[in-house]
Amino acid sequence: MKFSYIAIFFVVLMSCGTNAKLKYAQKLYDEKSYAEAAKVCESIKDDSADKNKLLALANYQMLKMDKAAEAFSKVGEESMSAEDKLMYSEALKQSGSTGESVRIASAISEGEGGKYVVDYQNPLLEEPLSEIKVYAEENSTMDDEMTPFYYLGGMFYMSNHQTKFSPNKKFAWNGKPFMQIMDTAGTSNHLFKTLNTKMHDGPVTIAEDLGLMVINRNVQGKGKSGPHLSLFQKKTSTIKNAKSEELPFCKDGASYAHPYFNGKSNKLFFSSNRSDSKGGMDLYYADLNDDGSWGEPIAVQGEINTDRDEVYPTLLTDSILVFASNRPSGYGGLDLYSCYMNRDGSWSSPKLLDQPLNSTKDDFYLINDPEMTGKYFMTTNRDGNDNIYSAFIPNTLAGDWEVQIANNSTEEILRGLPVKIQYELSSIASEELTTDDAGVIDVNANGGVINVVADGYKQAQLSYSPPKHAYFRSVRQTLSLTPVSSLDVNGKVKDAETQNPIDGVLVKIVGPSSIDTIRTNAAGQFTQGVDLKLNEAGGVYDIELSRAGYAPKKIKGVKFESAGTQLDLNALCDLSLKKINVGDDLGALLAIQPIYFETAKWDITPQGAEELDKIADILLSNPDFKIECGSHTDCRGNKNSNLTLSSKRANSTVKYLMSKGITPTQLKYKGYGEDQPVNDCRCEGAQQTTCSEEELALNRRTEFKVLQKDETIESTLTVDPVDATSYNGEENSGEPKVITGGTEIRVEGEPVTLLDPLTEDKFDYGVDVTYQSSESISQNKSLPAGKLYMVQVGAFREEIDVEIFNGMEPVYAEKTKSGLTRYCVGMFTSYSKAEAAMQILHNRGFKDAFIVGYKEGDRVPVQSLDN
Numbered sequence: 001m002k003f004s005y006i007a008i009f010f011v012v013l014m015s016c017g018t019n020a021k022l023k024y025a026q027k028l029y030d031e032k033s034y035a036e037a038a039k040v041c042e043s044i045k046d047d048s049a050d051k052n053k054l055l056a057l058a059n060y061q062m063l064k065m066d067k068a069a070e071a072f073s074k075v076g077e078e079s080m081s082a083e084d085k086l087m088y089s090e091a092l093k094q095s096g097s098t099g100e101s102v103r104i105a106s107a108i109s110e111g112e113g114g115k116y117v118v119d120y121q122n123p124l125l126e127e128p129l130s131e132i133k134v135y136a137e138e139n140s141t142m143d144d145e146m147t148p149f150y151y152l153g154g155m156f157y158m159s160n161h162q163t164k165f166s167p168n169k170k171f172a173w174n175g176k177p178f179m180q181i182m183d184t185a186g187t188s189n190h191l192f193k194t195l196n197t198k199m200h201d202g203p204v205t206i207a208e209d210l211g212l213m214v215i216n217r218n219v220q221g222k223g224k225s226g227p228h229l230s231l232f233q234k235k236t237s238t239i240k241n242a243k244s245e246e247l248p249f250c251k252d253g254a255s256y257a258h259p260y261f262n263g264k265s266n267k268l269f270f271s272s273n274r275s276d277s278k279g280g281m282d283l284y285y286a287d288l289n290d291d292g293s294w295g296e297p298i299a300v301q302g303e304i305n306t307d308r309d310e311v312y313p314t315l316l317t318d319s320i321l322v323f324a325s326n327r328p329s330g331y332g333g334l335d336l337y338s339c340y341m342n343r344d345g346s347w348s349s350p351k352l353l354d355q356p357l358n359s360t361k362d363d364f365y366l367i368n369d370p371e372m373t374g375k376y377f378m379t380t381n382r383d384g385n386d387n388i389y390s391a392f393i394p395n396t397l398a399g400d401w402e403v404q405i406a407n408n409s410t411e412e413i414l415r416g417l418p419v420k421i422q423y424e425l426s427s428i429a430s431e432e433l434t435t436d437d438a439g440v441i442d443v444n445a446n447g448g449v450i451n452v453v454a455d456g457y458k459q460a461q462l463s464y465s466p467p468k469h470a471y472f473r474s475v476r477q478t479l480s481l482t483p484v485s486s487l488d489v490n491g492k493v494k495d496a497e498t499q500n501p502i503d504g505v506l507v508k509i510v511g512p513s514s515i516d517t518i519r520t521n522a523a524g525q526f527t528q529g530v531d532l533k534l535n536e537a538g539g540v541y542d543i544e545l546s547r548a549g550y551a552p553k554k555i556k557g558v559k560f561e562s563a564g565t566q567l568d569l570n571a572l573c574d575l576s577l578k579k580i581n582v583g584d585d586l587g588a589l590l591a592i593q594p595i596y597f598e599t600a601k602w603d604i605t606p607q608g609a610e611e612l613d614k615i616a617d618i619l620l621s622n623p624d625f626k627i628e629c630g631s632h633t634d635c636r637g638n639k640n641s642n643l644t645l646s647s648k649r650a651n652s653t654v655k656y657l658m659s660k661g662i663t664p665t666q667l668k669y670k671g672y673g674e675d676q677p678v679n680d681c682r683c684e685g686a687q688q689t690t691c692s693e694e695e696l697a698l699n700r701r702t703e704f705k706v707l708q709k710d711e712t713i714e715s716t717l718t719v720d721p722v723d724a725t726s727y728n729g730e731e732n733s734g735e736p737k738v739i740t741g742g743t744e745i746r747v748e749g750e751p752v753t754l755l756d757p758l759t760e761d762k763f764d765y766g767v768d769v770t771y772q773s774s775e776s777i778s779q780n781k782s783l784p785a786g787k788l789y790m791v792q793v794g795a796f797r798e799e800i801d802v803e804i805f806n807g808m809e810p811v812y813a814e815k816t817k818s819g820l821t822r823y824c825v826g827m828f829t830s831y832s833k834a835e836a837a838m839q840i841l842h843n844r845g846f847k848d849a850f851i852v853g854y855k856e857g858d859r860v861p862v863q864s865l866d867n
Contacts, residue, residue, distance in 0.1 A: 018045075018046045021044050022040075022044060022050060022051055022054070025037045025040035025044075025054055025058075028040060029057065031227075034058045034059075034061040034062045037058045038055060038058040038059060042055065047074065049074070049079045052071045052072070053072075053075045055067075056068045056069075056091075057087070059071060065090075065095050065333070066091075066095050068088075069092050072084070072088040072091060077104070085104050086105065086328055088104055089328070090326070090332065092104065093332040094332040094333050094360045094361060096360065105328060129356075131397045132356060132391065132392065132397070133356075133392040134357065134391045134392075135390050137377075137387070137388045137390055143159055143385065144159060144160045144179070144386040145158070145159045145182075145388050146159070146179075146365065146379040146387075147202060147203035147204075147312070148367065148379075148388055149203070150206075150370055154183060156181055157202075157388060158179040158180065158181060158182070158202035159179065159180060159182045160177040160178065160179050178199060178200045179200050179201060181204060194240050195215060195239070195242075195244075199217060199218040200216075200218045201216070201217055202215065202216055203216050203258055203259065203260075204216070205259045205260050205261045206236065206261065207261040210266070211235055211236045211237060212233060212234075212236065212261075212288075213235075214232065214234075214247070214259040214268060215232045215234065216229060216231060216256075216257050216258065217231075217232055219246075228254065229255040229256060230247075230251075230255075230256050231246070231247045231268075231270060232246050232247065248294055249294060249296060249297055252275075254272055254273055255272060255273050255281075256271075256272045257272070257281070258311050258312045258365075262315050264318055267286070268286050268288065268294075269285045269314075269315065270284055270285070270297075270313065271283055271284070271310060271311040271312070272284050277305070278305045278306060279306070279307030279308065280306075280310075281309045281311050282300075282305040283299070283300040283304055283305055284297040284298060284299050300313075300321075300347060301346060301347060302339070302349070304321075304323070304339060304347055304350055308325060308327045309326050309334075310325045311364065312364040314365060314367050316366075316367075316368055316469050319340050319341040320339075321340070321341075322353075322366045322472065323336075324337070324362075330358065331352075331358045331360055331363075332359070332360035333359075333360065333361050333362040333363070333381075334363060335363055336357055336358055336363050336364065337350040337352055340473035340474065348474060351399075351472075351474075357378065357391060359380065362379075362382075363379075364379050364380070365378060365379045366378040366391070373468075374392055374393055374395055375391070375392055376390070376391040377389070377390055378390075378391055393471055395466065396466055396818075397470070398445030398448075398464060399445060399470045399472060399473050399474055400445060400473070401443050401445035401474065401475055401477075402441070402443075402474050402476040403452075403479050404438065404440045404476060404477070404478045405419065405439050405440075405452070405454070405481060406439065406478055406479070406480045407480070408480035408481055408482045409483050411480075413438070415435055415436070415437055416435060417434065417435045417439070417454055418433075418454065419432070419433055419434070419435065419441065419452055419453065419454045420433075420453040420454070421441070421451070421453075422451040423848075424448045424795050424820075429848075445464060445475075448463065449461060449462070449463045449464070450462050450464075453564070454563060455561040455562060456484055457482060458481065458482045458564055458565065458831070458862075458863070458866075459564055459851060460479055460482070461850075461852070461853075461862055462477060462861070463861075464477070480863075482863060482866065484532065484562060484564065484565055485531070485532055486529055486531050486532060487530045487532060487560060487565060487567045488527055488529055488832050490566060490567065490569065490836075491525070491568070491569035491570055492524045492525050492575065493505045493524045493545060493576070493577060494524060494575070494576050495577065496576040497579065501520070501523050502520060502547055502577060503519075503522045503524060504547055505526075505545055505547040505550075505577065506544075506545070506546045507519065507520065507528065507544070507545055508542075508543070508544035508545075509528060509541050510541060510543075511541050514531070516528050532560065539561065540557055541560055542556050542557070542558070543555040543569070543575075545577055547577060548622050549622060550579055551618075552618070553578075555574075564831075566832065580618075580625070580706060582707065584705070585703050585706075586618055586627060586706065587611075587703055587704050590614050590615070593611050594611075594701050595608040596700055597649055597700055600637075600645065602649040602651075603652065604652055604653070609656065612653065612656050612657060612660075615657065616660035616661070620661060623663070623666065625666060626665070626666050626667070627666065628668045628703075628704070628705045628707050629657070629702055630669070630670050630702065631653065631670075631672065631701070632674070632677070632699055632701050632703070633646050633674050633699065634674060634681060635674045635681055635696075636689065639673060642674045643671055643673035643674075644671070645673075646672055647669070647671030649702065650669035650671050650702065653669065653702050654667045668707065674699070677699045678699055678701070679691070679699065681695050681696055777802055777805070777813045777823070779813040779815050783812070785856055785857070786855070786856070787829065787855050787865045788827050788828065788853070789827075789831055789853055789854075789865070790824035790825065790828070791825050791826055791837050791841055791851055792822060792825075792849060792850055792851075792852045793823050793824070793841065793846050793849050794848070794849075795821065795823070796821055797819060805823070805825070808825045810827065811824070811825055812827070814859075825837070825841065831865070834851050838850065838851055853865045
């Protein structure tokens with residue numbers, strides 16, 4: 001039962017024609033006598049579109065959705081307005097025809113109705129929340145029972161169950177008996193006997209601390225006001241006195257319904273179709289002044305009121321408002337929505353509550369059970385009648401969780417920042433989100449703890465402990481991310497053909513104000529700290545690689561961005577080097593520009609000198625190389641003259657290289673004349689070539705062919721020491737020796753502080769593998785004192801197979817109060833070493849592994865360990 005109006009006597013027009021009956025049915029409908037209007041329509045034998053449309057509308061208003069959908073189907077969509085189509089779609093949805101409902105709603109065009117156009121959603125496709133349980137109350141009957149309220153420790157409600165106190169009249173609205181106030185025994189309780197009138201009574205709201213009650217009733221109405229709903233007040237001290245007083249602002253002829261008191265703020269919430277409403281019934285509140293007078297009604301602000309009905313407001317707390325609405329984006333019929341008051345007094349955007357709180361039928365009027373935490377009462381007609389259901393919502397069920405991301409150094413709100421969110425619960429997938437214009441992301445509240453990763457910032461954690469009624473509201477927290485000021489740049493250089501690692505490669509990281517150099521170790525790896533604060537070009541660097549026997553490489557414009565202090569350079573660019581072999585053309589390997597000569601000349605041009613300098617650098621770095629400088633001409637002119645010209649050009653090339661310090665024993669030159677063109681530009685005898693000048697120029701070139709490589713010449717390159725964790729454990733002449741054993745890894749003569757680090761040689765971590773061999777992992781073992789970083793692999797409710805941790809040591813298991821078991825790998829005293837281990841785990845397949853912090857044995861946010 002949703003709205004009520006004064007009964008209109010039904011007159012059977014047995015002798016009237018079809019048009020007269022239809023006209024009378026329309027009059028009844030306009031007076032909201034829907035049940036009587038439907039009877040008149042059913043008595044009309046003519047199956048016209050006008051009759052079926054009126055019958056559909058009458059059944060729709062009485063919430064008889066099956067009959068409404070059937071009648072609408074006989075009207076024809078071409079005869080329906082946009083508003084009719086929305087009602088037809090709603091009737092189909094509540095009748096279970098979801099697909100057809102979507103089709104009808106989607107067919108509404110902007111030209112048909114403008115404001116009736118909806119972005120139709122189908123929340124029924126979502127799974128119900130298993131944590132929420134809903135049950136019918138045992139005292140539910142075949143009659144309607146609804147809108148429970150508490151007074152003096154007892155529960156009362158509205159019902160049309162007939163008792164000796166009940167009136168015999170029925171609603172013209174739906175043909176059912178009037179509603180009366182009853183107790184849980186199903187009788188018109190003597191306490192409220194005087195409140196029940198011959199008309200409709202209820203809902204009722206009582207503010208016991210104010211000694212005041214407000215009752216919803218029918219008003220007969222006269223003149224223009226007509227029958228409508230109104231609100232009456234009465235002191236609880238005079239509850240047995242039949243006299244009550246209509247609230248002063250309810251005398252304008254509009255309907256006022258569904259009162260609910262927020263006693264602490266002296267505000268009465270209600271619904272009304274006042275002239276200033278947006279359409280249908282809207283939510284309002286009025287202040288009760290200290291002198292007992294009432295303020296003027298004020299519409300609830302924000303996105304709550306729409307052109308549809310917003311009804312049955314209740315408050316779970318002073319700041320959590322729950323109401324019902326039949327807006328099209330819901331599950332069907334009236335649906336429950338919640339919103340909460342922000343700190344500035346505004347209301348948040350309404351949140352559609354999940355199944356099973358909502359259904360395709362009417363669901364409304366949700367209140368707390370004052371006797372049991374986590375239990376609520378609601379009204380629903382999902383079983384065919386309005387009945388009271390109990391709902392159980394655990395306090396641990398979180399609501400919407402908003403996190404605002406800020407820069408810890410500048411306090412700037414980070415808008416449009418891509419972030420990756422990793423959740424504490426392993427059953428919840430990671431999310432990749434972008435902060436909005438307020439720097440806010442909506443995260444999955446059920447995660448409990450989130451790990452936030454963003455390029456250019458250290459990862460950070462944030463926890464959400466759901467407060468009471470958390471499900472109905474959003475919680476906004478601010479998380480400040482610490483910018484990464486320095487990076488440990490890691491990489492591995494391999495042979496482009498064999499993919500074998502190359503040791504001794506000189507790696508230069510060149511920025512606008514700095515150059516950092518390092519050599520690769522025996523495993524082809526390097527690690528170099530880069531201070532990002534020195535870079536004035538926004539973290540853009542050039543990478544230069546050089547090694548004897550390999551063609552050097554320069555990679556320009558590499559953007560250094562990382563979700564922490566570690567950067568894998570291999571993920572950003574190709575670090576492979578091409579080995580120089582006998583027969584290779586150095587010019588092609590170095591991608592140098594051709595050494596062109598002017599026609600009939602052998603002088604080295606400035607452009608040629610610039611390119612020859614690159615060849616000189618290779619020969620200086622590889623004194624065991626011998627090359628042939630072979631010059632070629634185009635086919636024009638005398639063949640013998642071209643041979644002589646090419647020899648002179650080759651000789652000029654050698655002389656230039658010798659001027660750069662290249663020894664004569666490394667150089668050989670030869671002129672090939674016109675005999676080896678790179679295209680078909682040939683001149684035979686008196687025949688003249690038809691090639692263009694550009695095609696001929698391609699043959700005037702010099703090539704640099706590697707003739708010999710003396711394998712007995714030892715490289716004079718020195719290998720700089722590197723961090724112990726970069727080595728593969730082999731002994732190399734002139735390099736530090738890695739020693740393993742116990743709980744410490746060190747380089748001989750230079751200890752590295754680590755506590756039981758993650759060890760896995762398959763990850764190029766540098767030490768032998770130690771396998772986790774026990775059948776189970778002991779839980780909640782004591783941790784070392786001080787600050788520790790670990791890498792969390794996952795959190796599980798059920799026991800897992802420990803084989804998943806083979807190759808990792810140590811593994812720490814921790815049982816939480818919520819029943820989860822968290823598994824962490826390794827114990828590190830520095831963030832960077834933990835981050836390196838996390839990258840290894842990511843490579844192994846644990847994509848959601850993240851760093852956690854412990855201090856004096858207690859788990860703490862990672863960012864707090866930096867303080």
